[in-house]
Amino acid sequence: MQLPNYVNTFGAAMQRKYGHKVHKLTINADFTCPNRDGSKGLGGCSFCNNATFNPNGRRPPSVIEQLEAGKRVILKRTGARHYLAYFQAYTNTYAAIEQLRALYDQALEHPDVVGLSVGTRPDCVPDPVLDLLCEYRDRGLEVWLELGLQSANDHTLAQVNRGHGWAEYADSARRARQRGLNLCTHLIVGMPGERRRDSLQSLARVLEVGTDGLKLHPLHVVKGTQLARQWRQGEYQPLAFDDYVDTAVAMVQQTPAGIIYHRLTGTASKDLLLAPLWCSQKWAVLNAIHDRLHYASICRAQGAA
Template sequence: MSSILPQKVNTFGQDLLRRYGQRVHKIAIHAGFTCPNRDGSKGRGGCTFCNNVSFGPGLREDPDVAGQIEIGRRVIAKRTKAQLFFAYFQTYTNTYASVAELDRLYRGALAVPGVVGLSVGTRPDCVSAEVLDLLCGYRDEGYEVWLELGLQSAFDKTLERVNRGHGFADYEHTAQAARARGLPLCTHLIIGLPGEGGAESLISLDRVVALGVDGLKLHPLHVVRGTQLANEWRRGEYQPLGFEEYLQIAADMVERTPPEVSFHRLTATAQGDLLLAPDWCGRKWRVIDGIAAELQRRDTQQGSRYRPQR
C-alpha cells in the first residue's frame, strides 16, 4: 500500500486495524450460488460485463465453505500472519437461496476459528426482509456483518444498457431497509460504464451517500473474455477509460465521500488470461498508488469536497 494512502483515504483495512488492534483479512468464498439474471428468473446471460471468474480469481466452487476458508487462511498466513478473518461470500448472488440454506452456509463459515464476521455480496433486488433479519441475528450474536450491494450505477438507463435486471428503486428500498436495522452497508460502483463519464459517476455517488452508506467499492469497468461487453469492444462499440481518466474520477469521488465512510476497494483487477482491456487494470498497486498521488498533488483527501445535503 502507498504510504500516502492512509493519510488520504479511510480504507477498510485501516479501519479494521484500528478497531481490532490487528490485521483482519477477507477470505473470498464461492458457495455455488447463481443469479436471477442468469437462470431465467429475470434474464439470461447475466450483465454484459460479467464473467465472475475475473472478479474472484482462484475461487473454487466447493460446498465445503470451511475448507475454502482454511485454504485462504493458509495463503494469507504466509503473507501477513493475520489470524482474524471475514468470510466474504463473493461470487454471484449470495442471498439467492432459501433462508434455511443461507443460514447453513453462513453458519458454516462463522464456525471456523478466527472468523469474526461476514461480508455478503448480492444484488439489491434479492434481499428480503427475512434475509436482513437473518444477517442481523448474526450481528446480535457478536459478529460483524456487512451487506454488500452491487449497484454499479444510479442511472436506470445505464442499468438497462448493461442488462442488470434491476433499477435504482430496488437499491433504494434495500439500502433503506438495511440502514433501518443498523446493518452496515457497502455499495459497489463501477466507473466507466457504457454511456457514462465522470459526471454520472459523481451523481451515482451522491445519490448513494444521500441514502446513507457505510462502505464503498470502486471498480473500473474492464473488458474480459466470455462477455457481451467483449463483443461490443471488439466491434468498436465500447471504449474503456484511460488510466489517467480513471485516476481523476476516482480521486473526485474520494473527495466527495464523507470521511467516516470506509473504502473497501479503490480498483479491481482481472486475471491476465481473461483481461482484454484496458491493460492497466492488471496492475492493482499502480492504480492505487496513482489515486493516492493524485490526492497528494491536489493537496486534498477524503471528504474535502463533501457537502451534506440539507
C-alpha cells in the first residue's frame, strides 16, 4: 500500500523535510480537562472515556520513561530514530504556563526528541500558550498545535456536550496561524446526527479559516460513556465501514495538497470498543482508503487520455 502516493501523510511530510523518519511518541502528562473538572462542564464529551488515555488507571510514568518505552516499540517496528513528543491525553495546555514549560522542557531533554505536538481543546489556548509554543518553534524545533474540533457544527458540538463551539476554534486557529504556528485540526466522522455532507461542511469551514494539518477518525462507541448508553438504547447508529471510507476519501480529495494528514483513521482498545467493531482494524480501513484513491486516480487518468 502506497498511501503517500495519494495523500500528503505526516510520515511522508517529515521524511521530505528531515530526510528521515520522525514519529510521534504519545505522552500522558496527567492533565485533566475543563470539560470534566467543572470549569467548562462535568462528565466530559459524550464519547470520551478517561480509560482510553490511561487503561490501568494508575498515575502515568514520567515523561522520559514514557518516551523511552514508546521509542523501544517504534524503533523495533519502523526503525525511526527521531521523535516528536506528542502530548495527547486530555487537555495538554490546561495548566499554568510555567508548569507547561517545565513539562515540555522535560520531553525536549530527550536526545532523540526533535519537537512537540500538543493536543488540546480550542478554548484552552490563550496567547501565552501560543507564544510558548512559538518559542520552541523559533529554536528550530518541529512544533504542532493539535486542536480537537471534531465538528464545525455547533448543534453537533452541543449534542455531544463538547463545551465549546465553532467560534472558539476559529479564534484559536486564527491566532495560531497569525503566529505561523503549525496547526493540526482533529475531525471526527460519524458524529451523532451527522452524515457525509456534514463532515464535508466541517472540512470546508476548517479550510476557510486555514489549517496545516488534519486528523480524522471514525466516532468510536466505547464503554463507560454517554454515547454507549445512547447506542444501547438505539439512539445512536454507528458508522458503516464503507460510509467512513467514502467520507474520508471525499475529504482527502477536497483537501489542498499542501495540508498534511496526520491520521486517516483511529483505533480504540478492544477491551473498550463497543462499536463499530471494524474500528479496531486500522489497516483494513487504510487499505480501503488507498484502494479508492488509487481507483479514482486511474479513472481520472483514463478520462484524461
